[in-house]
Amino acid sequence: MTDLLLPVDAYLVEWLPEIWFGAVLFALGMYVILDGFDFGIGILYATRTDEHERETLLAAFGPVWDANEVWIVAFGTMLLAAFPRVYSRLLADNYLLAIGFVLALVFRGVGPELREQRDDEWWKRYADYAFVGGSVFAPLLFGMLAGRWLFGEATLPVVLTGIGLVAVSIATGAAFLAAKTEPGLASELHAYGIGATLAYLGGVVVLLGVVVLTDAGGAADTVLSLPVAAVVVLSVTVGLGGSVLARHGQYRAWLASALMLPTLLTILVAVLLYPTIYPPTGLLVREAIVSPLALNLVTVLGFPVLLLVLWYFKFLYGVFSGPIEGEGYRG
Amino acid sequence: MSLTTLLSTVGPGWVAFLSPELASRMQFGWTISVHIIFASLSIGLAPFIIYFTWKDVRTSEQRYARLRSFWVKVFAAGFVMGTVTGIPMSFQFGTNFPQFAEVAGELIGGPLAFEAKMAFFLEAVFLGVLLYGRDRVGDRTYLISSVLVGFGAWLSGFWILIVNAWMQTPRGYEMVTRNGVEIAKLTDPFAAFLTPRMPWMYVHMMNASVISVSLLVAGVSAYIIWKKPDTDVWNTALKLAVVLLIVSAPLQAVHGDAYGRHVEDTQPQKFAAMEAHYETGQADLHLLAFPRSLEALTDPRAENLITVSLPAIGSFLASGGDFEAEVIGLNEYEENPPVALVFWSFRFMVGLGFLFIGLALWGGYLTYRGRLSDSTRYLRTMIAASPLGYAALLTGWYVTEIGRQPWVIQGELRTNEVVSSTLTGTEATLTLVGFVVVYVGLMLTALYVLKWLVREELQALGVRESSEGRWHGPIPGVSDDD
Numbered sequence: 001m002t003d004l005l006l007p008v009d010a011y012l013v014e015w016l017p018e019i020w021f022g023a024v025l026f027a028l029g030m031y032v033i034l035d036g037f038d039f040g041i042g043i044l045y046a047t048r049t050d051e052h053e054r055e056t057l058l059a060a061f062g063p064v065w066d067a068n069e070v071w072i073v074a075f076g077t078m079l080l081a082a083f084p085r086v087y088s089r090l091l092a093d094n095y096l097l098a099i100g101f102v103l104a105l106v107f108r109g110v111g112p113e114l115r116e117q118r119d120d121e122w123w124k125r126y127a128d129y130a131f132v133g134g135s136v137f138a139p140l141l142f143g144m145l146a147g148r149w150l151f152g153e154a155t156l157p158v159v160l161t162g163i164g165l166v167a168v169s170i171a172t173g174a175a176f177l178a179a180k181t182e183p184g185l186a187s188e189l190h191a192y193g194i195g196a197t198l199a200y201l202g203g204v205v206v207l208l209g210v211v212v213l214t215d216a217g218g219a220a221d222t223v224l225s226l227p228v229a230a231v232v233v234l235s236v237t238v239g240l241g242g243s244v245l246a247r248h249g250q251y252r253a254w255l256a257s258a259l260m261l262p263t264l265l266t267i268l269v270a271v272l273l274y275p276t277i278y279p280p281t282g283l284l285v286r287e288a289i290v291s292p293l294a295l296n297l298v299t300v301l302g303f304p305v306l307l308l309v310l311w312y313f314k315f316l317y318g319v320f321s322g323p324i325e326g327e328g329y330r331g
Numbered sequence: 332m333s334l335t336t337l338l339s340t341v342g343p344g345w346v347a348f349l350s351p352e353l354a355s356r357m358q359f360g361w362t363i364s365v366h367i368i369f370a371s372l373s374i375g376l377a378p379f380i381i382y383f384t385w386k387d388v389r390t391s392e393q394r395y396a397r398l399r400s401f402w403v404k405v406f407a408a409g410f411v412m413g414t415v416t417g418i419p420m421s422f423q424f425g426t427n428f429p430q431f432a433e434v435a436g437e438l439i440g441g442p443l444a445f446e447a448k449m450a451f452f453l454e455a456v457f458l459g460v461l462l463y464g465r466d467r468v469g470d471r472t473y474l475i476s477s478v479l480v481g482f483g484a485w486l487s488g489f490w491i492l493i494v495n496a497w498m499q500t501p502r503g504y505e506m507v508t509r510n511g512v513e514i515a516k517l518t519d520p521f522a523a524f525l526t527p528r529m530p531w532m533y534v535h536m537m538n539a540s541v542i543s544v545s546l547l548v549a550g551v552s553a554y555i556i557w558k559k560p561d562t563d564v565w566n567t568a569l570k571l572a573v574v575l576l577i578v579s580a581p582l583q584a585v586h587g588d589a590y591g592r593h594v595e596d597t598q599p600q601k602f603a604a605m606e607a608h609y610e611t612g613q614a615d616l617h618l619l620a621f622p623r624s625l626e627a628l629t630d631p632r633a634e635n636l637i638t639v640s641l642p643a644i645g646s647f648l649a650s651g652g653d654f655e656a657e658v659i660g661l662n663e664y665e666e667n668p669p670v671a672l673v674f675w676s677f678r679f680m681v682g683l684g685f686l687f688i689g690l691a692l693w694g695g696y697l698t699y700r701g702r703l704s705d706s707t708r709y710l711r712t713m714i715a716a717s718p719l720g721y722a723a724l725l726t727g728w729y730v731t732e733i734g735r736q737p738w739v740i741q742g743e744l745r746t747n748e749v750v751s752s753t754l755t756g757t758e759a760t761l762t763l764v765g766f767v768v769v770y771v772g773l774m775l776t777a778l779y780v781l782k783w784l785v786r787e788e789l790q791a792l793g794v795r796e797s798s799e800g801r802w803h804g805p806i807p808g809v810s811d812d813d
Contacts, residue, residue, distance in 0.1 A: 063459040069414060070447060070455045076421045077444035084436020085510065091425025091432075092751045098426050099762045102419040106769055109415040113408060114776060117783045287510060294437040294517040298444060305448045312456040319460055319467050 008293045016299060017289040020082040021277065022270070023306070027078050029266030031071035032165070033172070035138075036262050038065045040173015042108060042135020043166070044192055045128070053185060054128075056324055058112050060180050063320045067313065069109070074309075081298050083288045086278045093280065094148050101141040108134025139165040150272050152280045154216035160207040167203060168261050170196035175242070175258035178251040180324050190246040193258070197239045200261065204235060204268075217279045219272050227271045235264045352750045354759035355427040358766055360732070362420055365770045367728060368721055369413035369777070373454070374488055374537060375544025376406045377481030380461075382571065384477040388470045394564040399477075401788060402548070406480075407462050408780045410454070412773055419766070421447075427759070431739055431749035437517045438504055439494045442524065446490035454483030488537060496528035499731070500597050501740050515743070527597055531590045532731075538586065539727060541579045542687055543720025548572040549694075550717020551785060553710040559792045566704045569713075573694035573703065580687040587684065588648070595649045598741060599659040601734035604673040606645050606658075614645030614658035617674075668736040676726040676733070683723035690716060 011017065038061050048054050061068075080087040091098050111131025115124050143165030147158035174193025178186035208228070212220045222228060242257035277285045289295060349357070383399035386392065421443070424432040432439075457476040460468060464476070497503075503523025504515040517523060552569035556562060595602040608614045617640045643654040650656035661667045690712065697703040704710075739746040 063463040066410065066414060067452065067455040067459055069418070070451050073418060073421050073447040073451060074444070076425075077440065077447045080424070080432060080436055081440030081444040084433050084440055084514075085512075087436065087440075088425050088429030088432040091422055092429035092753055095426050095751070095754055095758055096762070098422050099419070099765070102422055103765060103769060105418055106415040106773070109411055110773065110776060113411045113780070117780055283510075290437045290440070291516050293520070294441060297517070297520050298441045301441075302444060302448060305445070309448055309452045312452060316456045316459055319464050 011292045012296045012299060016292075016295055017082075017286050018274075020078075020289065020295060020299075021274065021285045023303075024075065024078050024082060025266055025270045027071055027075040028269070029263060031068075031075050032168075032262040032266055033259055034068035034071060035065070036165075036169040037061075037172040037176040037259075038068055039108070039135045039139045039166075039169040040171065040196075041177060042111075042131055042173075043170050044173055044177065044189060045135070046132045047192065056181060056185065057177065058115070059324050060177055062112070064316060067316055069105070072105075078302075081302075082290060082295060083277060083285075084290065085288050086283065089278060089281060090145075090149055094145055097141055097145045097148065101138060101145060104134045104137035104141055106134070107131070108138050135169075136166065139169045146269065148280075150269065150279065151211065151217035151219065154211075154214060156210050157207055157214075157216045160203055160210065164200055164203045164207065164265075167196045167200035168265060171200055171239075171242075171261060172255075172258045175246070175251070175255040178246065179255040180322075182323070183249070186251055187249070190251075190254070193254070194243045194246055197243055197258070197261070201236055201239045204232065204265075208232065217272075219279070222272055225271075228268065231264050231268045231271065235261060235268075238264070348756035348760040349763070350756055351427075351754040351759045352747055354756065354763045355750050355754065356746065358759065358763045359420075359423055359427060361763070361770065362416060362423065362766055363732075364725055364728070365774060366413065366416040366420055367725065368774075369409045369416060370484075370488070371536075371540035371543055371721075371724055372409040372547075373406060373413055373484040374540035375542075375547075376402055376409070377484045378541065378575070379544070379548060379568075379571065380406060381477050381481050384461075384474055388474045394567055397564050398568055401784060403461055404784055405781060407458065408777060410458055412777050414455070416770065416773065427751055427754065428739070428749045429751050431744070433512060434514050434744060434749070435498075435740060436514070438497055438501075438515055438523055441517075441520075442490045442493045442497075446487055450483045450487035450490060452483075454480050454487065457483070485537065488540075489533060492532045492536060493524050493526075493529060495731075496526045496532050497523055498740050499532075499735060500526045500528040501743055502526055506743075515740075527593070531586075531593050534586055535583070535590055535727070538579050538583050539720070539724045541575060542583060543724050545572045545575040545579060546687070546690075546713070546720040547717050549576065549713045550715075551781070553713040554785065555788060555792070556704050557707070557710045557714065558789055559794050560704070562792055570698065570703060573691065573698060576687065576691040577695050580684070580691040584684055584688060587681070591648060592651050595658065598735070600661065600664055600667065601673070601730075602649065603659060603661045604668050604670045604734050605677040605730060607661075607670055607674045608645060608658055609660045609662050611660040611663055612657055613643055613655060614649060614660075615640040615642050616644035616648065666737045668734050673730055673734045676729040680723045680726040680730065683719055683726075686716075686719070687723070 013019070041057055041061050045054060045057050048057060076087070079090075107130040111127050111129075111134060114130070115127035118124070140162040143162035144158050146165070147161030150161070151157040171193050174189045174196065177189050178193065181189070208223050210216065211223050214220075238257050238260045242254050242261075245251075245254040245257060273279070275284050275286075277283055277288050348354070380399060380402055383395050383402065387395035387399050424439075457479040460473070460476040461480055465473060468476070501515075501523075503517065503519035503521070503526075505518050506513055507516045508514075509516075549569055549572035552565045552572060555565045556569060559565075591602070591605075594605070603609070606614060607617055646656040646658055647654050649658050661670065693709060694703060694713075697706055697709055735741060737745050737747065739749055
């Protein structure tokens with residue numbers, strides 16, 4: 001290999017491994033934010049018994065969820081491309097959690113697809129069970145997987161991470177629906193959103209407290225650091241502020257603040273991990289990264305495409321912006 | 332490794348769990364078999380949907396809008412199934428074969444990430460527009476969305492096959508030790524991504540998808556025409572499917588023949604397994620072969636075959652014209668793939684391939700005579716043939732994948748070296764059972780979705796449903812002979 005345009009023996013820029021650490025967590029964050037409100041809608045769906053309202057909830061996420069879900073594949077494959085050792089260890093060490101999560105996604109994915117195929121109560125009920133069950137278990141198990149990544153085998157922090165992801169999904173799902181539905185439904189949903197936000201904030205504080213007390217994953221010192229404190233204070237501010245906005249019917253502003261919660265959560269994950277990338281093995285970012293040529297290549301080919309993908313999403317959400325029209329999963 | 336060592340008895344006495352290796356291989360084989368059906372449905376339907384959307388936008392004829400709407404719904408259902416079966420696959424490299432992910436991560440990670448970013452997002456985002464956006468975007472944007480969805484599906488296959496082709500004919504890397512583990516380090520991206528196998532696999536797989544979906548579209552159209560003979564809409568669909576079949580079915584045979592010679596050059600062991608050819612030297616072509624005992628069915632070296640053969644034709648095909656050519660036999664290798672499985676899968680695929688050419692020619696003749704939609708015999712045959720494209724596609728895939736064993740990366744890394752060391756037989760077996768149950772449910776669901784869509788269409792065409800739930804069309808205006 002002599003005539004490549006790319007440098008073979010050095011990273012394009014010195015900080016490329018760290019940039020990829022950020023890129024992988026960016027994909028993770030996009031997944032937690034975008035599929036998060038899909039999960040939230042799926043969980044809140046269980047609170048609706050009126051057929052028209054259920055159809056409205058399905059119509060709210062119908063055009064976008066396929067695309068939202070691709071972020072989990074983007075996250076997984078980017079992790080494999082940049083940090084194959086972390087990818088393989090994380091999934092092999094947490095086999096049942098990972099398989100459980102993907103099976104929950106299967107149920108969540110096919111539930112609405114099945115529901116619209118037959119107009120029969122029995123059929124719809126079981127399709128709804130699949131949809132709601134998948135929507136609860138997917139974030140729960142994915143959160144627990146993230147918990148295992150951060151804290152190793154410490155059971156309580158792992159379970160709390162899972163529950164926290166469910167709560168933040170409900171909060172963002174409620175805010176998304178409130179911003180897109182008629183006032184009557186929105187005002188009923190905001191109570192769930194506020195409850196979930198408070199539960200999430202409380203959960204994060206308890207989780208971090210447990211981590212400090214037990215030094216789970218060796219993260220006690222990091223939790224007591226300034227960046228973590230800043231993220232926690234910001235989360236509490238944004239969460240409480242969002243709740244006030246929700247009470248006053250400022251649903252679009254509430255949505256903006258609610259989406260900040262999973263964003264801050266992802267930043268918290270980044271702070272807790274770096275400079276290691278898989279605490280149970282003590283692997284550092286720079287030890288786990290692939291060789292310069294491979295990383296340069298995925299950077300040069302992949303980053304422009306990532307920008308294009310963000311443009312696609314802007315276009316997609318633009319086409320389907322505004323209040324939900326009509327009903328039904330297939331528009 | 333023999334079957335008895337693969338089957339371990341780690342269960343609580345009354346139950347025997349499979350070994351992690353066997354269960355993982357079965358799990359991966361099973362999940363990819365189901366996934367591949369839905370993935371190729373997207374690939375094969377793409378040209379139909381683009382054509383119907385284009386005609387709809389250009390001519391505003393009702394029949395094209397109707398066909399587009401019907402097949403986009405099938406595409407969407409297939410895409411959902413493809414997504415939900417594809418996500419577990421993107422995890423299985425890590426959960427079941429972590430050593431493979433770790434060793435080959437530099438080579439396979441990039442293409443897989445490109446697939447997600449370049450192809451999968453494109454398909455998913457613009458499918459949302461295609462499904463829900465007819466009234467929200469202009470004609471041009473709508474048409475472009477259909478093209479982008481189709482392009483995404485074909486691009487997705489491109490990146491996935493780059494990975495698989497590299498596993499068949501690996502190049503562009505060197506083995507180095509990093510963090511105490513020997514891994515494949517990327518040294519030449521052009522060599523690694525554009526392996527000798529890549530163009531062969533891509534043409535064969537994309538064309539197989541087009542054949543499979545053409546047969547499916549022809550079968551569904553034939554069924555609806557059979558129930559409701561005077562429907563212009565479905566005559567259009569049937570004709571298009573037959574035209575695509577006339578192009579794609581013979582192409583597959585010509586291409587497949589050349590592909591076989593390439594396999595003989597690059598993976599002689601797989602070629603020998605395809606032909607059950609044991610002794611190096613002149614090769615016969617076995618048309619039929621049976622093991623002498625039932626035990627041999629599961630014997631990976633099932634060499635005791637009773638055969639019906641054409642002498643020297645194997646050499647002729649392998650070399651492209653030389654009856655005397657030497658073909659390397661399976662006895663040259665210490666370990667071979669399960670020969671019987673590869674041998675039979677190959678024959679099944681080739682046999683079906685010739686059947687499809689026959690169906691294409693028959694359809695071409697009827698079209699020429701202007702009687703395509705009038706021949707009850709042809710309509711019934713095409714209804715029966717509608718799942719066969721997938722049978723050929725899957726058996727072809729088994730030839731490719733099982734034929735590569737015992738290697739996961741040909742000549743470099745064995746499958747039994749990459750199975751997770753922390754995985755227990757219990758976990759692997761139970762999750763295998765879970766995947767089998769859930770995916771059988773998914774496939775039944777997909778079939779029901781298709782059935783309901785067809786029923787809806789028949790209702791729209793005014794075909795009555797009797798109290799027994801069976802369909803009775805108006806008096807068929809079709810002849811019983813052709």
